[in-house]
Amino acid sequence: MSRVRDAGVRDAGGRRGNAPGASVGGDVIEGVWLSQPDAVGAWLDVLMGLVRLGSAEKRAIRDELDSHLRDRVRDLMLTGLHESNATREAIAELGDAAELAARYARASKSPARRRIAMNLGLFGMAGAALVTSLMALSGGGDPSHPEISVYAAPGQQRQAVPIGRVSVTGKPLEEVLRGVAQSAGKRLSVEWNSLAPLGLEPVTEVTLDVADGDLAQVFGAINAGTVRGEVASGIDHGGVMDYRIADGVLRVASAHVFDMEERVLVTIDLSAAQLRGVAEDEIHSLVTTFIEPDGWVDNGGEIAVMSIVGTKMFVKAPPRVIEGVRWIVRECGIDSSAITPSAESQQSAVRDGAPGR
Amino acid sequence: MLGRSGQRDDMELVVLSLLAEAPKYGYAITKELAAKSDGRVRLTPGVLYPMLKELEASGLIQGTWDEVKSEEEQPGEGRKRKWYRVTAKGKKRLAQRLAAHRAFRALVDALVGPETGEVTR
Structure with missing residues (x-):
């Protein structure tokens, strides 16, 4: 699809819909003139921000919808529509981005x-x-x-290590994990890259109170309180934080990482x-x-x-x-x-x- | 009159039927459905693609990616397109749905008559 030199109609305010920019179907987003492929890309960016799925699934959804939109814009242009209007209509046919994101979430949880x-x-x-x-x-x-x-x-597996009471309120996850490792007498190694898709970052606030717990209980409590709701219950084993202990090191990563290794x-x-x-x-x-x-x-x-x-x-x-x-x-x-x-x-x-x- | 779940089951039947004929990608499904129904049935992409995802997650269809080759796109710039085909499990589901659909239609025909479709009071 060729790029458009005449960007066409300005979308009032550049935004419509339930979420910021969610229903942008025009040529201007956040006040910036965009070529049509960029308009599609911007809309897909908005959608991806609303879809609560793993990165691989989001990538697949984006690729599929991008392909659909390009096909649809091409066909609409063959009916005589200007590319800007064709793009607007093709995006509008997908409906509100927030609703579409919700449908994908339901589809993933049949x-x-x-x-x-x-x-x-x-x-x-x-x-x-x-x-x-x-x-x-x-x-x-x-x-x-x-x-x-x-x-x-298989490789190393979970070990139940008693660490006594853990009670924190609004502490950064990184600090909590350091404390837990110290209580367990282990050095800490956290693979933050694997935790980021779960919404877990060093600064993520953690509140929990586990009395006379072991590592498994503490990690379960952290997951229940911090990882996004639909995966915290264990529906998706790859969607929770997990740990292994080897050579005196408490290694923390997503369960998916350990699944692949083991x-x-x-x-x-x-x-x-x-x-x-x-x-x-x-x-x-x-x-x-x-x-x-x-x-x-x-x-x-x-x-x-x-x-x-x-x-x-x-x-x-x-x-x-x-x-x-x-x-x-x-x-x-x-x-x-x-x-x-x-x-x-x-x-x-x-x-x-x-x-x- | 069918409720929402009935309509959804009907659309699942339609999509599985179309895919059982030959593997297709999402946009091709919408076009073929519109063409075969003379435009009377339109499956919006906002409904179709999540449905395809659900059918795939349920193992009823399987998707494979292919690179689109067109004159407008340069080598390396090609976009990907996802083709779907019905799995063995999907074929079983389709057969079940078709049988249920035909049984229901036969029942309705028996009650209201196949020709007029009018309800006798």
Whole structure:
């Protein structure tokens, strides 16, 4: 699309709509004459400021809407509209930016996701015990879980470190974390770049009162009070602050950072499930629907990827996701007459400790 | 008369149907829908794109990015375009929705008659 020399009509005040500049559809924003591509870009800037999603999702939304607007402006110009008017109309068709941002937020939090969030909560509570059991699988596999063999050992994991009472009011997050690390007897390392998308900065004010707490409780309290509402409840594991301890250092970053670092590659034998008549694509669908759907590469995520070849399912994902996958596979294959008694007894033993049950 | 959720389900059915024919990008969906309905049905982009995002998050459709190649844009300046296709899960959902839609239409036809569409009192 060519750039426009005649910018066209001035938008009164340069602003309209619920949010500042949200419905700008003209050629002047904040009193500056803009070419049409810049008008589109400025409007998209406003929208991106209103969308409360991760940076990768926002980038994708921006690219898609930018492409749409360019197509639409081109077609409107073919009907005889001047580019300035075509741009204005194309942007107007998208509606109010604040409403559009809200629709995207709802779309990212579908009913299915809310149900999943409940399951994730249960998975999360199963937490340490499940992770510990999975860690035992690293390096050579676990004879009690023959359906899974672990390719790579996961990295460091959360440790419960008692730090006594923590009570602060309106203190900067950086200062709070320093105090927490000191109480735990650790040096502190914070990856602020990973926390910025969560709205967490060194100066973010923190108010909390945790009596006789450990690190996990304190971090949970900080997340609940500071991270944006929809992710604080654990709906999105990548959307909270987390920590690990290694070599005397308390390392703080987004959970997404640790998820990516701790991914393990496993293979899961689907023979039992397939003998029971459960197709591979059904298992794929179950897993990517119920186990952290936004995390799967197939769904546009990053932390988990799966491929099924014959009777083998290859999964690379964080340990808690692997545990959820294993639970689904087990639920598909258990109680089948095709499973030999020994396998059934092994799987039953595992199921008793499965998450969410 | 359908409520808001009914209208939304109908639009989901329509979008899945269009994508089941062939992969499409968002703007192409709006144009094809307008063309096929002679302009009577118009899915605004402000509704369509969040819906596509939700369908993708639900695993019913899958999006892939492609670079737009046009004469007006220089190499390296190309914009990206997201193409959507229906997944296996989406095809199942579409079949379910179509079956439910046809069953409902048959019921209405049985009640009011398929030809006139007038309600008898």
